[in-house]
Amino acid sequence: MINSAVKTKPKDFIANYEMNNYKYSDFWIGREYEHEAEIFLLQNIVKKHLPDLQERELVDLGGAYGRLLTVYGKQAKRIVLADYSTNELRQGLSNVMHSPIKGKISFLALNAYKMPFGDNTVDALLSVRVMHHLKDIHLFFSDLARVLKPGGKAIIEFANKNHLLSLFRHAKKLDLSSFLREDVTQVTHRKDSQGIKTGQLSIMYNFSYKYIKEKAQVVGLGVEASYACSFLRSTFFKHIFDTPTLLKLESVFQKLFCWTRITPSVFIVLSKKGEFIATDDSVMAKLFCPTCSAALKKANAGCLSCPNGHEFQQNNSEIIDLRDPRPEVIDF
Numbered sequence: 001m002i003n004s005a006v007k008t009k010p011k012d013f014i015a016n017y018e019m020n021n022y023k024y025s026d027f028w029i030g031r032e033y034e035h036e037a038e039i040f041l042l043q044n045i046v047k048k049h050l051p052d053l054q055e056r057e058l059v060d061l062g063g064a065y066g067r068l069l070t071v072y073g074k075q076a077k078r079i080v081l082a083d084y085s086t087n088e089l090r091q092g093l094s095n096v097m098h099s100p101i102k103g104k105i106s107f108l109a110l111n112a113y114k115m116p117f118g119d120n121t122v123d124a125l126l127s128v129r130v131m132h133h134l135k136d137i138h139l140f141f142s143d144l145a146r147v148l149k150p151g152g153k154a155i156i157e158f159a160n161k162n163h164l165l166s167l168f169r170h171a172k173k174l175d176l177s178s179f180l181r182e183d184v185t186q187v188t189h190r191k192d193s194q195g196i197k198t199g200q201l202s203i204m205y206n207f208s209y210k211y212i213k214e215k216a217q218v219v220g221l222g223v224e225a226s227y228a229c230s231f232l233r234s235t236f237f238k239h240i241f242d243t244p245t246l247l248k249l250e251s252v253f254q255k256l257f258c259w260t261r262i263t264p265s266v267f268i269v270l271s272k273k274g275e276f277i278a279t280d281d282s283v284m285a286k287l288f289c290p291t292c293s294a295a296l297k298k299a300n301a302g303c304l305s306c307p308n309g310h311e312f313q314q315n316n317s318e319i320i321d322l323r324d325p326r327p328e329v330i331d332f
């Protein structure tokens with residue numbers, strides 16, 4: 001069951017990128033360094049922690065328009081591109097329409113707090129720049145621990161509140177108290193950015209590594225490793241160096257200082273205990289009601305329903321839409 005607060009106060013919980021016709025790809029214009037830095041790091045993480053990715057189905061949670069497909073698209077056995085925004089998924093579908101990998105990708109609209117997957121069914125999950133929008137990490141990690149298979153892995157990126165630049169900013173104010181707290185900080189959103197208009201509610205959080213690690217361990221997920229990313233994310237460095245130079249420096253820093261966690265972005269690799277056994281079926285073959293967890297069946301061509309009367313209208317034959325709450329109730 002979904003946590004009751006998510007149900008009663010969905011506006012506080014769902015970062016709805018479907019609002020205001022926001023296009024996530026626009027966010028990445030001018031952020032080529034950050035994008036490539038993440039690709040470079042993820043390729044190394046996959047090589048080290050998911051060397052058997054060709055035997056695994058990968059769920060890209062918050063995968064939007066498939067920005068990170070270059071990391072895992074060729075290698076993964078199957079792919080589920082999952083996001084709350086159907087606009088993003090439609091863009092993703094259009095991007096791979098003529099690609100040889102299209103046949104192994106499923107498109108799924110969902111609420112990350114209640115994934116419509118069965119217990120112990122997910123081989124691998126990737127989630128980049130999503131935790132930033134999660135108010136209740138415990139709720140998300142509980143569901144992640146439920147759906148991961150034994151031996152299943154999750155690569156999770158979070159916005160790090162204790163990065164070097166933040167230390168300097170706090171030091172300048174002669175107040176390190178909030179920097180030193182090992183918890184969560186709600187981020188004040190710049191006006192009219194990332195799809196949020198002035199006056200609308202933004203849902204953005206930065207976390208400490210210790211906080212994330214403890215939240216993962218509480219639900220039984222082990223932390224295999226952590227990696228620092230985006231060492232040079234600052235307008236200062238962007239003024240001095242061009243993108244290729246920034247990326248050369250980034251690759252050196254990622255090799256030498258990956259363990260430092262001084263960057264604004266940190267990746268962690270989580271795993272569920274047990275031996276991984278590859279299976280033939282996709283998680284998409286048997287989906288569950290996000291409202292009550294009962295198995296879903298097709299009511300008619302345009303609708304999925306569960307035995308308890310929860311119905312999910314489908315508007316696109318290639319995108320399964322199992323969002324609860326629905327976007328119309330979180331238009332804030």
Ligand SMILES: [Zn+2]
Nearest residue numbers: 289292306310
């Ligand atoms: Zn149901």
